[in-house]
Amino acid sequence: MKLLVCTDLDRTLLPNGPQTESPEARPAFAALAEDPRVRIVYVTGRSIRLTEEALEEFQVPFPDILIADVGTTICHRVQGKWQHERDWDALLSREWSRANNGLPGLLLELPGLEMQEEEKQTRFKLSYYVDANVDPKRLTRSISSILAQQGVRASLIWSHDEVADQELLDILPAGADKYQALQFLRRQLGYHLDEMLFSGDSGNDLEVLTSEIPAVLVANARQEVADKARMLAAAAGNEASLYLAQGGFQGMNGCYSAGILEGVAHYYPEIFEKA
Numbered sequence: 001m002k003l004l005v006c007t008d009l010d011r012t013l014l015p016n017g018p019q020t021e022s023p024e025a026r027p028a029f030a031a032l033a034e035d036p037r038v039r040i041v042y043v044t045g046r047s048i049r050l051t052e053e054a055l056e057e058f059q060v061p062f063p064d065i066l067i068a069d070v071g072t073t074i075c076h077r078v079q080g081k082w083q084h085e086r087d088w089d090a091l092l093s094r095e096w097s098r099a100n101n102g103l104p105g106l107l108l109e110l111p112g113l114e115m116q117e118e119e120k121q122t123r124f125k126l127s128y129y130v131d132a133n134v135d136p137k138r139l140t141r142s143i144s145s146i147l148a149q150q151g152v153r154a155s156l157i158w159s160h161d162e163v164a165d166q167e168l169l170d171i172l173p174a175g176a177d178k179y180q181a182l183q184f185l186r187r188q189l190g191y192h193l194d195e196m197l198f199s200g201d202s203g204n205d206l207e208v209l210t211s212e213i214p215a216v217l218v219a220n221a222r223q224e225v226a227d228k229a230r231m232l233a234a235a236a237g238n239e240a241s242l243y244l245a246q247g248g249f250q251g252m253n254g255c256y257s258a259g260i261l262e263g264v265a266h267y268y269p270e271i272f273e274k275a
Contacts, residue, residue, distance in 0.1 A: 003268055004189065004196035005032065006041040006067075006182055007260050009051065012201045012218050013042070014058050015256040017162055019220040022252035026060060029257040032264065033061045037271065041185065043067040043178050045159070045170065045204060047119065048075065048082060060257075070157055070170045070204060071181035072124035088184060092124045096152075096173040103150060110142050113169070124176060130158075130167040143171070159204035162222065170204070179207040197267055199260040201225065206232060212241055216263025219245040219254030243267070 007013050013029070015021035033040045040063040044051055048068050055062060066075045066082065072092060074085035104126055107113055112134030116127040130139070140156060147154050153174035160167055186196060198208045201221040209215045210232035217229055226244060233242040247254035249262040264271055 001037055001268070001270065002191070002195055003038050003264075003271060004041060004186065004191045005038055005260070005264065006043050006196060006198045008178075008200040008202070008205050009042055009044040009046060009054060010202075011162060011220060011256070012199055012205075013060060013257050013260060014054055016058075017201075017220050017256075019255045020253065021256050022258045024250070025252050025256060025258035025261065026058070028250070028252075028261055030061050032261065032271070033063075035271065039064045039189075041065045041067060041182075043071070043182065043198070043200075043208075045070045047122065048073065049119070065185065067178065067181045067185065069122045069125045070172060071178040072122060072172055072176050074181055074185060085185075085188075087188075088181070091184075092173045092176050096124050096176075103146075103152065106146050106150070107143060107171075110139065110146075112139060116168075124173055126171040128169045128171075130169050132165075132167055134167075136167075147171075157204045159202050160222075162202075168204075177207060178205065179211055179213075182208060182213065197263055199263050203228075209233070209242060210236055210238055212238055214241050214243075214263075214267045216243045216245055216259060216266065218256060218259030219247055220256060220259070 011017040032038055042063040046068060051068055062077055064077055074088045075082040112131035114129040116129055120127045155172045155174055155177050157170040157177060193212060198213050198215040200209050201218050202225060206229060209217055209229050217226060233239050243263055243266045245254035245259035245262045249265050252258035254262050
């Protein structure tokens with residue numbers, strides 16, 4: 001068998017939320033990453049540099065492939081260096097040719113939006129902090145109107161920074177997000193849906209969590225994310241492709257990397273069977 005294990009980083013693989021991490025979870029995940037049948041893909045909103053800093057801080061293995069910047073960057077790890085996926089870059093360039101030409105300034109005229117730090121902006125991603133008092137539906141309508149006036153096709157990805165208690169918004173080219181990047185990568189590498197797994201914890205993981213891709217929501221996810229994931233998966237007819245980690249696998253609590261491992265065991269128990 002072969003298995004593509006794809007996971008979000010912050011508060012999914014990385015134990016940087018308020019919940020306790022099972023001490024044996026990260027070593028067990030590192031052992032999984034060493035399995036020759038397994039390829040590891042990290043799928044994150046972080047940039048390449050911030051990803052590297054996190055991997056060093058939390059001592060987790062480097063992936064075989066990195067999907068960074070909320071799906072707008074794909075890099076392969078080759079002999080210790082990152083190699084950009086040029087076909088993905090070319091695809092996004094066609095969608096995003098005019099988006100950075102004056103668009104950030106127009107959006108900042110909307111109340112409640114504040115640009116995130118420069119290091120969090122990329123060629124294919126505009127990232128904002130959103131005031132907690134702003135009506136997200138009204139803001140979405142306003143942004144969509146501006147995008148339409150500018151002739152820009154884009155996706156709006158909402159998420160919540162649990163540690164900072166801060167609402168976040170990423171604006172990406174249409175067709176550029178975690179789900180589309182994973183499907184592009186799956187097809188490119190020659191994996192079937194029943195040869196992959198995605199794990200996540202937050203709002204910007206929902207499109208993948210509720211899709212046909214086998215997925216696990218780690219146990220430390222917020223209840224509102226779990227409720228929304230169940231609802232959206234049911235509406236799409238994908239209930240069988242969503243597993244909510246509960247804890248108990250190998251005595252672990254289902255949070256962070258323990259939840260990832262529990263998801264692997266749920267869908268692909270043979271990966272843990274001894275020869």
